[in-house]
Amino acid sequence: MVKQSDLRVLFVVDAMKGRNGVGAYFQDLVAHLQDRVARVELVSPSLEDPHPCQGASIPIPGDATQRLFFPKMRELTALMWEMKPHVVVIPGPGIFSLGAYWAAGKLGIPVCVTFQTDYDKLVRLYWGPRLARLAGGFLNWLNRTLFRGSSAVVTISEDMLAKARQAGARHPQLVGTPLAPEFVHTPVTPLADTVSSVLYVGRLAAEKNIDRFLELAAARPEMTFTVAGDGPQRDKVEAAAERYPNLRYLGWCDRATVVRALDDAQVLILPSTVEAFGTVALEALARERLVITAPACGINQWPALGAALVVQGRDQSLAQALAELEAKSVGSRTLRARSGRSAAVLMNEQAVGHWLRVLEQCAGQAQSLPKPWPSPTLALLRRLSTQARVS
Incomplete structure (x- = not known):
């Protein structure tokens, strides 16, 4: 042996x-x-x-x-x-x-x-x-x-x-x-008390359901939405960023930039219709951030991680899932974020x-x-x- x-x-x-x-x-x-x-x-x-x-x-x-x-x-x-x-x-x-x-x-x-x-x-x-x-x-x-x-x-x-x-x-x-060492070992920025900045990181492709994220940005003009990634639907994201003043597009990002983007946000959303796991959701948990995932994401099936996620209901819109998260107390959101980091590191x-x-x-x-x-x-x-x- x-x-x-x-x-x-x-x-x-x-x-x-x-x-x-x-x-x-x-x-x-x-x-x-x-x-x-x-x-x-x-x-x-x-x-x-x-x-x-x-x-x-x-x-x-x-x-x-x-x-x-x-x-x-x-x-x-x-x-x-x-x-x-x-x-x-x-x-x-x-x-x-x-x-x-x-x-x-x-x-x-x-x-x-x-x-x-x-x-x-x-x-x-x-x-x-x-x-x-x-x-x-x-x-x-x-x-x-x-x-x-x-x-x-x-x-x-x-x-x-x-x-x-x-x-x-x-x-x-x-x-x-x-997880890449950057997500685990970089000092964590404390989660803000308010939910004002929302992030998507990943490929811009049909299975990622990016349309739902763009619709949410249009429906919540008082919040900041950021997209990081590249793919065949890049033109659609760039066009939306020109229409909506609260939406910015970063393009493809290296690891260090993704860490900064996560730290600048309070919530990561992964709205995929096909997602065997969803590594970026794990990375967001490691940065002590709140995460909303679609029902199709495989990460939901890991009990310790699933307990820290906000899993969108099958009959629930992203806007409703985000509103549900906003309605929770500051202490509840902070506790969820900290438990998510512990589960991700483990x-x-x-x-x-x-x-x-x-x-x-x-x-x-x-x-x-x-x-x-x-x-x-x-x-x-x-x-x-x-x-x-x-x-």
Whole structure:
């Protein structure tokens, strides 16, 4: 059995760093693991700092703010051969993930698959019924294939846990979400006594239901509303910001700017119609802020976090949920915000610990994996690696 401190872990992620919840999840997790394992590497595409394993890319249909990247398989396989990870972690089924899954199988490395996106709901939202059935069926087939060939399956909410089982995962594990150090360690600004500033942070896309947030800004001109993020509905947000003097648009923001935006607000609203978890809600709780979430958000299903959230009723408007929060006493709102921070910090600690146990268990399965005959490409990489060490 490999000890946690001796682990070598490779994460191969299709999502761009910091551009969506999946990308942020692994960026934060790797940051926490760096001081706890022997070596951890993150292969993730980036526009600002391209990874050596990152190849050509094309715009994602319907969202020019994001791109679909292709991996350089020779570089990715060479990295695995040089690093010799005990575990490869992928959030399938993306092109990077599938490439890493294939290479790990060739080298006999255990694979851990994460299940963090409800593809069925997304394709139904973006495409017509016929095309959605075809695309959803194909993605479910890919997920089943990955689940069958993996050593572990990890997911982030009770709903996703049930979906993972339905998709063929034998023993999926429910693991919490880590937080970037900025959200935990930056000194907290006390919550104001009045509710006057409301914030949305996230992608500007159909599943985020940003229209409801913009309608709320129009209905409450005495309050300040702020949107931070980018996506295919950016034009709609920019147009609303020109119409409503109480609405400002910040564009895409780095972590430090998001922390400041949260600290400047009293309430974060996450009105999504599809949201497997909702990392930004956890980040807001960590900053000791009040959070209103839609019923679809997976974060609601974690009892300690759900108790600190204001979960919008299914027949309740955002305006009614906000008014309900305003009607509470200052002391009640302050107590809710403080309990939310405690719950978020605890989840962060537990998530990292749980991940270490999962990785340790996966590493222990390496001996039971088949040892496939190496392909000519891998044989060539071995010879090149040996020659490099000799020279």
